[in-house]
Amino acid sequence: MDCVLKKTMSSNNSMAPAKIRGPGRPPKKTVSCTWCNEGKQPLKYVLPTTSGKKEFCSETCLAEFRKAYMKGACLNCDNVIRANSSGNKDYCSTYCMNKHQKKSEVNSKIASVAPTTAGHFIESSFDTFQYETYQAFNWDEYLKQTNSSPAPLDCFKQAVNPPQNDFKVGMKLEALDPRNVTSTCIATVISVLGPRLRLRLDGSDNKNDFWRLVDSSEIHPIGHCEKSGGMLQPPLGFRMNASSWPMFLLKTLNGAEMAPSKIFQSEPSGPRTNLFQVGQKLEAVDKKNPQLICCATVGAIKQDQIHVTFDGWRGAFDYWCRYDSRDIFPVGWSAKSGHPLQPPGQKNSTGSNRFKIRTFSLPSTTTPASATTNNTVSTTIDVQSPEADTSAPPPPPIVVHLRKSCMGGPLIDSSLLPLIIEDTSPVDLAKKLVVELLGASNKPDVVLARLGSLQGEEMVVTHEGTSYTIKLPGLQKASDLEGVFTALVTSLGCCSQLFALEHIKRECVMCDNRPPPTKRKTPAEQEAATSTTPTDTPLSDSPVSSLNKTPPQEWGIEEVIQFIESADPCLGVHADLFRKHEIDGKALLLLTPDTMMRYMGLKLGPALKICNLVQRIKGRRHSM
Template sequence: MKLEAQDPRNTTSTCIATVVGLTGARLRLRLDGSDNKNDFWRLVDSSEIQPIGNCEKNGGMLQPPLGFRLNASSWPMFLLKTLNGAEMAPIRIFHKEPPSPSHNFFKMGMKLEAVDRKNPHFICPATIGEVRGSEVLVTFDGWRGAFDYWCRFDSRDIFPVGWCSLTGDNLQPPGTKVVIPKNPYPASDVNTEKPSIHSSTKTILDHQQGQRGRKPGKKRGRTPKPLIPHPISTPSKSAEPLKFPKKRGPKPGSKRKPRTLLNPPPTSPTTSTPEPDTSTVPQDAATIPSSAMQAPTVCIYLNKNGSTGPHLDKKKVQLLPDHFGPARASVVLQQAVQACIDCAYHQKTVFSFLKQGHGGEVISAVFDREQHTLNLPAVNSITYVLRFLEKLCHNLRSDNLFGSQPFTQTHLPLTTTEYSHSHSHDRYLPGESFVLGNSLTRSLEPHSDSMDSALTPTNLVSSSQNLRTHGYRPLLPSCGLPLSPASAVRRLCSRGSDRYLESRDASRLSGRDPSSWTVEDVMQFVREADPQLGPHADLFRKHEIDGKALLLLRSDMMMKYMGLKLGPALKLSFHIDRLKQGKF
């Protein structure tokens, strides 16, 4: 699962992290773009982990982790590839951090369980060695101070005795170094390690030799056994407690059996399969899914300033997020359609615009005192999402409710666009096809609209006069169809006008798949798309953006990471969208 987390080595940065392990109530996290030698642990209710999108929602920006293994200029593309098709941790599994205690009630000599900060995957029995105001000194039982540390009394690294047992985490055994604490009990009744015995009654996992960076000495006491939590026990009958037989730790499995009765052994550094060292790997293969470039990803923006039409409640629309995605096309389509249903005055009305599909995401509506569900059609391209939502906006008589670009306050809808069933085919390129609800691929033909297979045709509003009244603007601006499908003409639309660039023999881009373009080809495309964008072409060489990276660019990414102004970024994004439509 992917989530947002603070970089523990640079707490001012919020990064993308992957959950690579679980133990008890703790998550083992790895920052995407770093190696596997800097994993860290966080509680499930930590305030330092948030769902994907929280940083952007609060006006922040995701940063590469400290020690990012690639060139810093490649971070935007790396981020896109990483999130493309990834499993995002849902918001519902995040818990609010509990409130801190009002006062420091710790006293010297109290027992607790604490994280070893030098080996943070270990939780060990410890004792409060000293108290200074709001700070406490954590001393680990059986160790001579090398691992002790000061922390606040409300630190998330210290826990009450028995916490590991309750959460299913692994409590390490106490150390083997001689420490004689102040003991309230007579010396004849207990041995020198009496204070650590009670705190280690929950110990389950065996302690491997050399795990804590110290050479283990001779064991004191009997062979360790699973202990039953009683207030006092007599651990040894020996008159000389410092002379014990040598023992190389408990037998494997002898302490795991009691825990298996409660929970399966959690994944932890002591039980997990060793991983290869990726700290010297120069590429990002360890963090980018192999299918990152295969699943179509789309981001749909919501226009909260436009007319919502007679079917949607404007107040509810204002509460929706500014955009849906970036995510898989099928997920974004489901989120957008479900949002329309949830914001409707009468959910039955919007629900009636849709027909049962096959293979897509499920949406639901509540009317007639029942919950009704419906499968959306299978989504196999970004184009299908845009066309589907365009048709849905048509039915809802809403003023450009969705768009493929961010909406601004000064954006005015186009009121001169006619949208009718007989002219809708003018916006399609020859041979363009996409998967319908019945999983059959059909080429778009004149006088036929593929969205009719997913939306009820009886509910269509085809009057161009009515569309002018409501200022309807389709998601994708209309571009005329070339007269001859065989003519090698490249379509580029700028601000709703039609422009054609006839292919030249000298052009390296003619007839080539944009995903195969080199950096130089991308620069040529930028210059040819709009002469005013020519000065920005060198940025694509600086950031090493080839054809595949170009198709992933969005206006907000170009503004944040390439330093482009809003105007050039929107122009470039517009031409990239046109290029995508010509490709898919």
């Protein structure tokens, strides 16, 4: 009794100096950077992982952590396995190894009792980011656990029974450009997941893929736009010159597999008013990772808008949408349609969390998940990066300079080539160069045949959705590209000065004997597609010829307006817009169609014309 009393008194004495707090929230635990443990800097970078999330003070710390995380993470606590950690490659410490082994023993006993029961998750090393098997999510159990109710079916603009998906990878269709919904473009089915399609606009890159349901009103069979009196448009950010779009369209559709009209389905009717209530559960697409459908809750309602909050995540992925959005689904839709469902995240969890796929505030991207579904047990989601890890500071890129004023020969229109191509890998750079040559060729099949007959290493390049095998001299380092240039020049008959690893300002002596181009009275857009030579062009005959003596980056606002008006009088109506946004010479050289349409309010046609003028003066500037 005395011992107990003394112990109690001593504990009371030790607590006496502590400051007595009133009712309220406990003090926040100081949070430090996951990588460098610095606690004074604000943690602006977040990486969701199996344990919830990791926070970092800088991009460098995030990159270093992610690089180490890709090599291996502790199977018990999901922390990085550092070089000075335990010798075991699967655990960060002996403590974690022992704890995980005990957990595995318990799981093995459970498995021996009920061998048909699927485990919650399968542990594996992190050779790729990320393989994971999920058990079918039990909504009934979760609703009871959270004491919540699902949103009724009549709240959603979704079919009662999920539509059947008969699309195949590689099929062509028409789709609205999600970044410019007034344009109808050609799209290719990149992957299929349940009743959803991952689409890529032809002429765009893989960074702008998007997802649509098979019963979406924004996709149609080829020919629908023309029947409706419309015209197919190049996607926003079209990688080639706008004037080459008609020919590109013909090449794209020639021999392609068109999606048959019978597999397109009508969009279901939706509710006339917002019937949602705060607190109701639903399934929703994660806008930051649109391949994912996750457990969510209606967090707030404002007229026709609902606030979608993802369960277990502190608002990092929440968003507002209309009540009739096609990105929200009733509870159980994923299980019924065969689409994977991401279970709720676990706030402040130290254990393993099945929600591993998210990427947030990262410099690199991952491909959307390709999933195979099992009707009885589980769904496997495979998320891999198609490219090398770019999280660490990359080596300086290798740059190939293209002299657009040089002759491209009988197969290449050199005016359609970019000014530079760059990549950190000599092999990837050579592939990019070949792809650009194919895009600028009037006979790409002949180019492919000639490159396929060369001596060297086999490489696979993709042109307009189809893969081809070519041969080029071996590439180990940047200087080996000179051999590639020689092979291309010899086989394609173009000027030997068309490619170079260094920018050369002087005129090409190989092309000096060409007859000067005849003056043309075509629109500025056509001129930009057919000529970039600084001599004897219509610009020199205009009142703005005095600007030729001044570098474009030194132009003022009025000089920029004068240049645009003289090049195309129709563009003069946008002069006030250039004054409003203070577009001087430096700003002019940075303009892109996307920038002009999104921030300046220009339509696609004028934006493309101005972009062609910009490319034209860039070519003139580099050829000086």
